[in-house]
Amino acid sequence: MDQTDQTDQTDQTGHPDQTPSTAASGASQPFFGPQNPGATGGKGSGLASWIFSTDHKRIGLLYLGLIGLMFTVALVLGLILRLKLMTPGSTLLTPQQYNAMFTLHGVIMVFMVVIPSIPASFGNIFLPLQIGANDVSFPRLNNFSWWLYVLGMTLAITSIFTGAGAPDTGWTFYVPFSERTTTNVSLAVIAVFILGFSSILTGLNFITTVHRLRTPGMTWKKLPLFVWSLYATGWIQVLATPILGITALLIFAERVLHLGLFDPGLGGDPLLYQHLFWIYSHPAVYIMILPAMGVISEIIPVFARKPIFGYNMIAFSSLAIAFAGSLVWAHHMFTSGMSDTAVLVFSFLTFVVAIPSAIKVFNWLSTLYKGSISLDPPLLFSLGFIFMFSIGGLTGLVLGAAGTDIHVHDTYFVVAHFHYVIFGGTGLGMFAAMHYWFPKVFGRMYDHGRAAWAFWLILLGMNVLYFPMFIMGLQGMPRRYYDYLPQYAPLQMLSTWGSWLLAVGLGLMFWNLYRGCRFGPRATQNPWGGATLEWTLPTPLPHEAFHHDPEAPEPYDYKGINPDG
Amino acid sequence: MTTSTGMTDKHGAHEAQHGPLSYRLLLGIWLGLMALTATTITATRIDLGFLNVVAAMGIASAKAGLVIFFFMHLKYENRLIKGMALTAFVILAIAIGLTFVDVGYRY
Known part of the structure; x- marks a missing residue:
């Protein structure tokens, strides 16, 4: 995060859009980004002032930096895996290296990128501002949660290079293999345990903040939908993550003390592990997707210049997803030998959770209907989200139906479904958030044309990469296999080409954002014409946002609000 | 805006009301x-x-x-806190109950 030094003061001239309020006092200096004329930039620019900061905006950016770093690492691992799978036969990697690599790709992406992605970065920055608060309820706990993330990340990386080799169990750490493998699983599960605590603290902080720090007049029906989605997410984080923590510890205890909890040889039950693991890890996919849905609910009405359609139902469906999503975990276990009664019950519950997800999609589309739409980059990424999430969601029903699941269980179909929902959904939601709030956070604007190009490349790349996996899955290609039959060769090749397209698109997007951050034109206060409270604040954000409790606005009423410039 | 000190005061009031x-x-x-x-x-x-x-x-x-x-001290807390704690336990009970849908019907 050394690019955060606030030394960028030379290019102030020629930007008349500077808002007068930013120059008011030292306390109002931007916390980041281009500084005002005459700012010293001395206070609060050193490394220590960042890593020990209790300012929610700085912690959000710290998270964003590390999440970006981890995303790049896991992305490179994914590209290498695809390269290995381009042709059949033993190429590029040994089987052991291949197993370790898909495990790490999963562990890093799930626990270090996707779960913290939107809540820990943009949630931290914008949740307090959208409800008119100057910070979260427990700022020091917030900083502590970032340090736990750093510790967990360090341990996970250490587990790759120490002990008897990198973990090779897959990100799910299924017993009995995870108890018996000699690779460094013990350290990896401890890392997951610690990362879980980081997530719990963030969720706890958000729940408390929403309950106690809303500005007067900000009733529950006036909360921005992003806040609603983070509130629902917070509950899952607090209630479900401890189960992951204890499960990780139990794996550790099994390995070290041979307690016989999961090992049938010692009287344990391996299915108990799968229950415990998925009681957390299925709700965890809602921790991943709900905040992205919140972002989409913010962006769509702003760019359609229309109030959100069905506010109550979108807010309610977030809670419904959080609740019903906690009751579907055993649909990961239809072929595991679980009782048929359980298969029936969990298949039914899985279909129930599709309802609130569909409510959201229909409400977004209804918001766009007859809107005055401007296809700016944030909206492009949001539309990409709807497209990809719909494919991912509907194929989820194929997996949720017990009959078809027997056929496609543990095939590429699952891999494709998961990546459509999580990368096509949460990933594009995260990119949409980055393009939407970028000017507010960094004080500058990126190039819109390049952003659109990057979007189309990413969308095309994702589909070329993952859609062939649906077909291969239906044809019976199992996931996690090192080699495959020649009949799959053409689609495997196509999928790898898709990964290159995707990589080029992502590279272009990050380069464009970096260029915008360093050299882009100064952003105005409200470039998109948003009605939520963060757009009433100067750009870039000042250290202290509100000197008085602001009035609670109607978050989706755009009468009289126009985009600046 | 309610501050965290407000919460402490309230808590203190509870202590005074019921005594240790x-x-x-x-x-x-x-x-x-x-x-x-x-x-x-x-x-x-x-x-x-x-x-x-x-x-x-x-x-x-x-x-x-x-x-x-x-x-x-949950007994001496307000309804909101009681409700939140109760929610957590209801979810836990449902989770355990649904696990028994498997364990109870295996053969």
Whole structure:
């Protein structure tokens, strides 16, 4: 995060859009980004002032930096895996290296990128501002949660290079293999345990903040939908993550003390592990997707210049997803030998959770209907989200139906479904958030044309990469296999080409954002014409946002609000 | 905007209203917990079939309830906090219950 030094003061001239309020006092200096004329930039620019900061905006950016770093690492691992799978036969990697690599790709992406992605970065920055608060309820706990993330990340990386080799169990750490493998699983599960605590603290902080720090007049029906989605997410984080923590510890205890909890040889039950693991890890996919849905609910009405359609139902469906999503975990276990009664019950519950997800999609589309739409980059990424999430969601029903699941269980179909929902959904939601709030956070604007190009490349790349996996899955290609039959060769090749397209698109997007951050034109206060409270604040954000409790606005009423410039 | 000091004051008010819990009460609850522990151990020695699990879970829940309500002062908190704690336990109960949909019907 050394690019955060606030030394960028030379290019102030020629930007008349500077808002007068930013120059008011030292306390109002931007916390980041281009500084005002005459700012010293001395206070609060050193490394220590960042890593020990209790300012929610700085912690959000710290998270964003590390999440970006981890995303790049896991992305490179994914590209290498695809390269290995381009042709059949033993190429590029040994089987052991291949197993370790898909495990790490999963562990890093799930626990270090996707779960913290939107809540820990943009949630931290914008949740307090959208409800008119100057910070979260427990700022020091917030900083502590970032340090736990750093510790967990360090341990996970250490587990790759120490002990008897990198973990090779897959990100799910299924017993009995995870108890018996000699690779460094013990350290990896401890890392997951610690990362879980980081997530719990963030969720706890958000729940408390929403309950106690809303500005007067900000009733529950006036909360921005992003806040609603983070509130629902917070509950899952607090209630479900401890189960992951204890499960990780139990794996550790099994390995070290041979307690016989999961090992049938010692009287344990391996299915108990799968229950415990998925009681957390299925709700965890809602921790991943709900905040992205919140972002989409913010962006769509702003760019359609229309109030959100069905506010109550979108807010309610977030809670419904959080609740019903906690009751579907055993649909990961239809072929595991679980009782048929359980298969029936969990298949039914899985279909129930599709309802609130569909409510959201229909409400977004209804918001766009007859809107005055401007296809700016944030909206492009949001539309990409709807497209990809719909494919991912509907194929989820194929997996949720017990009959078809027997056929496609543990095939590429699952891999494709998961990546459509999580990368096509949460990933594009995260990119949409980055393009939407970028000017507010960094004080500058990126190039819109390049952003659109990057979007189309990413969308095309994702589909070329993952859609062939649906077909291969239906044809019976199992996931996690090192080699495959020649009949799959053409689609495997196509999928790898898709990964290159995707990589080029992502590279272009990050380069464009970096260029915008360093050299882009100064952003105005409200470039998109948003009605939520963060757009009433100067750009870039000042250290202290509100000197008085602001009035609670109607978050989706755009009468009289126009985009600046 | 409500600040965190507001919360502390409220908490202080609770303390003043009810006073600290008496040693007699705390000791009584501790003895109750010990008695329940003894019951748990005794219950494992009698073969009740599936009811063994129900007994163990029931007694454990009673013990947790005593700890949460008195040692952790939930009894003296407002409705919101009680509701939140209750939600957590209802979800936990549902999770355990749904797991038994598997375990209870395996063959």
